Amino acid sequence: MVRRRTLFGQVLHYGLLIVVLAVMVGPLVWMLRVSLLDKTVSLTAQNLLSASITVANFTDLFAQSDLARYLFNSAFVASVVTLGNILFCVMVGYVLARRQTWPSRILFATVVIVMMIPVHIVIIPLYLICLKGGIYDTYWALILPFLINPVGIFLAKQYIESIPPSMEEAARVDGASELRILFRIVMPLCKPAIAVLAVLAFITNWNSFLFPFILTSSEDLRTLPVALALLQGHQAIDWQHLMAGSTVAVLPVLVLFFVMQRQVVSGITAGGIKQ
Amino acid sequence: MRNTTMTRYTKLLILTLSLCTIAAAAHSKTTIEWWQFWTDPAIAPTIDSLVREFEQQNPDIDVKVTNLTWANGHEKIVIGFASGSGPDVVELGSDWIAQFAANGHIADISEDVAEDSAAFQGWGMSTYEGRVYAAPWILGTRVLFINRDLLTQAGYDTSWLPVSLPQFYEAIARIDSLGRPDGIYGWGSNTAEKHRLYKKYMPFFWTYGAQLFTDDGEYCVISSTKAVDALKDYKWISDDYGYVANQRGIEDAFLDGRIGVILSGDWLLKRIEIEKRKINFATTLFPGPGYPGRSFMGGEFLAVNENTDHREEALKFIRFMTSPKNQIRFCKANRSSNPSSLEAQADPFFSEDINRLTFIKQIKLAKHPPVDPDWVYIEDEIERAVEDALFGQGLPATALHEAQIRITKIKEE
Amino acid sequence: MKSRSLTAALFASPWTVSFILFWTFPLLYSFWMGFTDYQLLSRHAPQFVGFDNYRALLGDRDFIASLKNTFIFVGGTIPVTTVVSLVLALLVNREFRGRGFFRSAYFLPWVTSMVVVALIFTNLFERGGYVAMLAQMVGFEPPVNGFLYDRGTALYAIMAMDIWMAVGYYMLIFLAGLKAIPDELYEAAEIAGASSWRQFTSITLPMLRPVALFILVINSIKSFQVFVEIFVMTKGKFDTSTVVYFIYETGLQTQFKFGYASAAAYVLFVIIGVFSILQFALMRRRQAAW
Known part of the structure; x- marks a missing residue:
């Protein structure tokens, strides 16, 4: 649909785009600016525009707080969960895509149902399971329940269904084991889907707050969002440092998003759900 | 004879055993x-x-x-x-x-x-x-922190400090009249924050002579005239002279010289010292009829x-x-x-x-509040009454009356 | 053949285990807890109390208030989010220079952590903050103590933030929907001499209906569970407590009343369930009608 536009129409269009841009990106720019502001300076508009830039807030945080530890926790947990998601979602998605038996159909139905179940209502039993299972306040509590996720299975299944099974069948005739078929044939063919579900899993887990917050209590196990939320109520924290910490929490995801933009977008439009 | 030998052996045995125990204890x-x-x-x-x-x-x-x-x-x-x-x-x-x-x-x-x-x-x-x-x-506990410079600007002597409630209220009012446009407020008032808001009201409550329960602990009397008066006055200074923010926000504004008087704890002394804040302040006891008043502990x-x-x-x-x-x-x-x-x-x-x-x-x-396993619930009710009176539609008297009914119910259960 | 079934079962086991351990069991467990007086601190074993918890919930004004706030939240954010995201989708749908850039930029809030967004807006909503300044510019008197410290504005401020955060995401879904509309329809309309507005109302909107309903479903499931922003910004004060916040406060703070909190969770579960089923039924009927 190509239509000719008047100059006026174009100006109006760009004007609108830029206004929306300011609204959508403004708060994030504000965060970045405050994180680079001297901590003794107040946050007036004038200071934000004219005061010099310093990275002292960042160096302070790394030197005087456990920010490095929180960063590690976030990265570690999100990475392990992402790897788990890649492996397990493709594995299960493969079975669901290729087998038309009734157990497989029932299993797929459970995946779809769980996609619709609100997670927050199981916080109490999940808390108790972790407590009684002895994994409360350990990395396990941050990882185990999230290693596999219905959205990932759904994405993997849809994708695998779009690949003709001829290569797998050929390998099977050659006597390859199912495990070998999964890792040597299915996984490589699924690369695009894997990229999508990996990015989504990583971003979701990196940003996750409620579950890390309630399933751990040690300072050593805090992820960035938890640390930031708890830092806020603290006596001696100023906005400059808080925003520096926030920037650290946001930057990796923004970078990842820009690098993997296409995958994020296609994942969202295909699977449709992010927690 | 035999008996004595036995005793001797027994004694020896006991001695050895106890020595062993001591030695073992020393090691473990x-x-x-x-x-x-x-x-x-x-x-x-x-x-x-x-x-x-x-x-x-x-x-x-x-x-x-x-x-x-x-x-x-x-x-x-x-x-x-x-x-x-x-x-x-x-x-x-x-x-x-x-x-x-x-x-x-x-x-x-x-x-x-x-x-x-x-x-x-x-x-x-x-x-x-x-x-x-x-x-x-x-x-x-909590005491009054007063900005001396603002006090002097409001026309008080350099060494003057309030010792009665009327003096305290007047000082707040006079500092507040120095000017809102410049961001000067008389009093730092807590916003609704769990466990914090009611603790600011209680010094007024106690200083006005109100009680939570009758002396025998039998009945809740939180809506007594004295308690209502205390809440009315607390609401009045909060509405008319109050800079309402969370504890941190109040302290920040006080240290920036924008609030005349706040009620705060010893952590603020530590903060002033550690951050090397240049503020001309004084601390003083909570004033009251029969100076000083009762603070929260x-x-x-x-x-x-x-x-x-x-x-x-x-x-x-x-x-x-x-x-x-x-x-x-x-x-x-x-x-x-x-x-x-x-x-x-x-x-x-x-x-x-x-x-x-x-x-x-x-x-x-x-x-201090009563030592009662139900205190968490009672505290909630008091806090809600203060919150209702300060930030909601509730009148001090009705808010406290409602709290009284609910606390009585909690005690009955 | 037998061994293939076995391998399949083995491959599927991560989900089977996870489904049983982290979904079925918790759901049954909390269903049971909802009928007991289970409290973590108490020394006696949980006792069956029938519908006591559910009855108590109906008389608990904190719960009723949080239910009301949740409904306001859902009812207020969803229509606005849907309309705004559709407008944004239309804005970036046509061909123009920098289209990719604008799309990504509008999407940024969604990839940002909710905790960080809530922290940023806590400041922006403060007295004398940027939102107050903007409000004054358009002639609206901001609340004296800041938007989050006022019963009349706190919940709406948080809702506005949520809309800001979500529109980029739903914009993407609408874009996918727009792409799926066949160009021929517009070409035919053009030939018939239909105005742009006419094309929009008689082609674009009807064709987007399934997407809009899909958005409605996932957005309501998500919105019914609002928690993080409440925790970070107001701790449920100033009439902002929501059901999930209520569950957190009664179940996982000072009291640890697992039984009571589980009952509250089930009420929410049923509400969301009914909503989703209604919406699905609606979607199916509409689809059948076409």
Whole structure:
């Protein structure tokens, strides 16, 4: 649909785009600016525009707080969960895509149902399971329940269904084991889907707050969002440092998003759900 | 003859056995676990060196320290006790003692601390149904912080401080009239923050002579005329002269010289010192009819796990930590905290510093909430009444009346 | 054949285990807890109390208030989010220079952590903050103590933030929907001389209906569970407590009343369930009609 536009129409269009841009990106720019502001300076508009830039807030945080530890926790947990998601979602998605038996159909139905179940209502039993299972306040509590996720299975299944099974069948005739078929044939063919579900899993887990917050209590196990939320109520924290910490929490995801933009977008439009 | 030989042998046997036991005891070390909340860089090294010193004095005891945070320490203690993996010694805020005592999680130590009762302050906060469940360690209260420069600008003498409620209210009003356009407010008023808001109202409540319960503890009388008057006046200064923000926001604005008077705790002294804030301020006792008035008191206590295998060692450790000498060491390192030991309170560190002295004086004239496992619910109701009157549609009288009905219901259940 | 079934079962086991351990069991467990007086601190074992918890919930004004706030939240954010995201989708749908850039930029809030977003807006909503300044510019008197410290504005401020955060995401879904509309329809309309507005109302909107309903479903499931922003920004004060916040406060703070909190969770579960089923039924009927 190509239509000719008047100059006026174009100006109006760009004007609108830029206004929306300011609204959508403004708060994030504000965060970045405050994180680079001297901590003794107040946050007036004038200071934000004219005061010099310093990275002292960042160096302070790394030197005087456990920010490095929180960063590690976030990265570690999100990475392990992402790897788990890649492996397990493709594995299960493969079975669901290729087998038309009734157990497989029932299993797929459970995946779809769980996609619709609100997670927050199981916080109490999940808390108790972790407590009684002895994994409360350990990395396990941050990882185990999230290693596999219905959205990932759904994405993997849809994708695998779009690949003709001829290569797998050929390998099977050659006597390859199912495990070998999964890792040597299915996984490589699924690369695009894997990229999508990996990015989504990583971003979701990196940003996750409620579950890390309630399933751990040690300072050593805090992820960035938890640390930031708890830092806020603290006596001696100023906005400059808080925003520096926030920037650290946001930057990796923004970078990842820009690098993997296409995958994020296609994942969202295909699977449709992010927690 | 035979009898004597027997006795001799028996004696020898007993001697040998007891020697063996002593030797064995000397070799096997006892480890006690302690959960505590002091983690900021100013105080952590002192906690550490106190523990090392205790271990040196008691070579047969090892202390394993676990740090808790205010954000979720309470949760961790609850889980610890509920799952049977609680520590031997635990630091508890005064608000929590009743809950743990009533559920049988912390030990009755009445006999063990009987001899200390005259030497320390704060027992009232750890006595539940006539029995003592924790030893007072560090006490806290709130006093008035006043910006002297604003006071002078409002026309007061450089050494003047309010000693009665009318003077206090007038000072707030006069400072406030210096000008809102410049962002000057008379009074720093807390917004609705759990556990914080009602603590600011209680000094008014008590100073006006109101009571939560009748003297026999039978009936809730929180909507008495005195209580309503207190809430009306609290609402009045908050509405007319108040800079309403959270505790941190109020303190920031006060330190920036924008608020005349705030009610705050000793942590603010520490903050002013550490951040080297240049502010000309004074601290003074909460004013009242029959000066001074009654402020709010709370404290940090040390309790022993009911199910510990090392009760004696735990008590020994508590005695060590709460000894006057070590309390002073702690308070000096923390710059501002108030000791529960009367001997420590008399130390020049407190008596020779005018602001620290204000706190010590106020503590002696402060009240604490009843030690009641239902206090968490009662507190909620009081807080809601204050919140309703200050920020909602509720009138002070009706808000308190409603709280009274609900608290009576809580007590009945 | 037998061994293939076995391998399949083995491959599927991560989900089977996870489904049983982290979904079925918790759901049954909390269903049971909802009928007991289970409290973590208490020394006696949980006792069956029948419908006591559910009855108490009906008389608990905190719960009723949080239910009301949740409904306001859902009812207020969803229509606005849907309309705004559709407008944004239309804005970036046509061909123009920098289209990719604008799309990504509008999407940024969604990839940002909710905690960070809530922290940023806590400041922006403060007294004398940027939102107050903007409000004054358009002639609206901001609340004296800041938007989050006022019963009349706190919940709406949080809702506005949520809309800001979500529109980029739903914009993407609408874009996918727009792409799926066949060009021929517009070409035919063009030939018939239909105005742009006419094309929009008689082609674009009807064709987007399934997408809009899909958005409605996932957005309501998500919105019914609002928690993080409440925790960070107001701790449920100033009339902002929501059901999930209520569950957190009664179940996982001072009281640890697992039984009571589980009952509250089930009420929410049923509400969301009914909503989703209704919406699905609606979607199916509409689809059948075409």
